[in-house]
Amino acid sequence: MKQYTSRRRLLGLSSAGALTAxxxxxxxxxxxxxxxxxxxxxxLHWVRGSDYVPVSxxxxxxxxLDQCQKDLGIKFNLETVDGLTIQARVTSAVQSGIGPxxxxxINNWAQLYGESVADVSDVAEExxxxxxxxxxxxxxxxxxxxxxxxxxxxxxxxxIVNRASWWNEIGYxxxxxxxxxxxxxxxxxxxxxxxxxxxxxxxxxxxxxxxxWYPYLWSWGRQxxxxxxxxxxxxQPRHDRVGQICGRTLDRRLR
Numbered sequence: 001m002k003q004y005t006s007r008r009r010l011l012g013l014s015s016a017g018a019l020t021a022x023x024x025x026x027x028x029x030x031x032x033x034x035x036x037x038x039x040x041x042x043x044l045h046w047v048r049g050s051d052y053v054p055v056s057x058x059x060x061x062x063x064x065l066d067q068c069q070k071d072l073g074i075k076f077n078l079e080t081v082d083g084l085t086i087q088a089r090v091t092s093a094v095q096s097g098i099g100p101x102x103x104x105x106i107n108n109w110a111q112l113y114g115e116s117v118a119d120v121s122d123v124a125e126e127x128x129x130x131x132x133x134x135x136x137x138x139x140x141x142x143x144x145x146x147x148x149x150x151x152x153x154x155x156x157x158x159x160i161v162n163r164a165s166w167w168n169e170i171g172y173x174x175x176x177x178x179x180x181x182x183x184x185x186x187x188x189x190x191x192x193x194x195x196x197x198x199x200x201x202x203x204x205x206x207x208x209x210x211x212x213w214y215p216y217l218w219s220w221g222r223q224x225x226x227x228x229x230x231x232x233x234x235x236q237p238r239h240d241r242v243g244q245i246c247g248r249t250l251d252r253r254l255r
Contacts, residue, residue: 043075048104049083049206083206106206107214108141110150117149124148158211166196181219 051057057080065076079100081089086103093099094116110117124142128134138152167173170190178184188198200212 042073043077044101045077045079045099046102046104047079047081047086047089047100049086049106050080084204086206104153105150107210110142111144114144114149119147119149120151121148124151127151156211158208163196166191166194169194181216 051060061078061080065078069075083106086105087109089099090103090105090109090113093103094113124134125148134152135155137155142148142150142152164173167177167187170187172178172187178187184198191198201209202213203209
């Protein structure tokens with residue numbers, strides 16, 4: 001007789017925490033050479049943003065997922081999409097109750113849907129305990145104070161590439177870079193005067209623009225985490241103040 005299960009239950013059965021209960025952890029599964037009985041035949045729909053390097057998606061879709069199915073008996077239906085469409089996919093799934101089993105979210109998006117996602121504390125805690133815990137940034141975006149609502153995956157290190165010769169012309173270089181926003185703005189004015197404007201996009205985005213504007217706005221006095229629930233308990237920046245900062249930055253930034 002076939003046994004049917006809910007999406008939430010399916011996620012629980014296919015998680016590392018549930019696997020641990022039956023077989024001593026992922027390491028035990030791999031060592032045994034066979035998938036756990038209740039994970040065999042499981043198919044999960046996974047949505048994630050397309051990688052900027054196509055060969056990365058090819059490797060994930062091919063070798064990595066093939067090995068996953070071989071070792072764990074779990075088949076992934078991987079759907080790669082434009083990262084800007086992920087929020088729409090999450091919203092649609094929440095409203096309809098039908099959608100992907102796993103969605104690769106970005107930044108603090110999980111906090112926006114904390115009441116609509118599965119509790120993945122078993123998975124997150126097993127990984128954290130095995131690898132020395134998580135950075136505070138990971139907890140801020142994936143933990144709601146009581147449970148893990150997402151499993152931290154990675155923190156992307158951002159680098160700013162500068163043309164050294166242009167900065168040398170205005171008195172800066174590898175050993176000397178603006179240390180305050182005011183110094184950075186003054187340096188930008190000098191660069192712009194030489195035909196090399198310095199700036200950052202501000203639009204509907206999920207990558208570089210957010211990585212710049214989040215810390216910029218919070219550097220003006222916001223304390224604590226960015227998460228929605230923690231925002232309710234912490235002092236928030238006044239909306240008019242944030243608007244003034246954005247407006248001043250856009251209108252006068254490098255003038």
